[in-house]
Amino acid sequence: MRLPPRPSYRPREPIGPLVDIVFLLLIFFLLAGTLEPVAPLEVAPPQAARPGEPFDGPIRVQLAADGRLGLDGQVLSDAALAAAIDARLAAAETQPAIQIEADGGAPSGVVLDLLGRLRAVGAERLALVAIAERPHADD
Template sequence: MKIARPAPRPQRESTIPLINVVFLMLIFFLVAGTLAPPTDRDVTLAASRDAAGARPSETLMIAADGSPSWRGAPVALAPFAASWTSPDGEPLRVGADRTLPARALIDALAALRAAGIEDIVLVTEQAGP
């Protein structure tokens, strides 16, 4: 008399390779992705303590000598203001170096307003506690 052997149970597949792939993808996107466009390295923003936080965005940077730059490239205010369009109704963000004289900042903001940009936000960095 022959006794039938029970069918072998299929082995459960391990989830370790899947976890490894997901972990490697996470590391790749953390290293390769940028969360915000880089700011101008020559500009040190003014610090503020009580300002509300906002998500990073593209910013028109004004260096200590009064020269504006957009995405790291020097620009002139009048042509920039004429060509700038508000993405999704957001205001134009302006970051000025903390050593920029107040008169130069006021003149730059006045030039932007004269060119038709009404919604302008001044960007600062959050000061430590």
């Protein structure tokens, strides 16, 4: 009696270990990566010589293009600004951060002079706020 030949088949490769490795990689990248919210605007920040520590200062000093100074929305003279900053620094328990919002049209010498005057009254944590220009549509 003759039996029909057995069909030749290759046993399938087990994919269980492959699935395990894929899941381990997925978990690794989820833990190693950071998720950030999507920014509402696409901004290219200016390059800094060294990265600074990000902070929002409780004291905001504004410098207009014509050299006028403002503190928390009020226009002040040089002497009044120095006195107000000195009083706030003396009243604070820890050194408060000071944000300087200088107009883009203000001369750099005026900005540096303001930074020097703030250092002279005892300010240690200064941050110069910069906003990147929007790229031109032609580029």
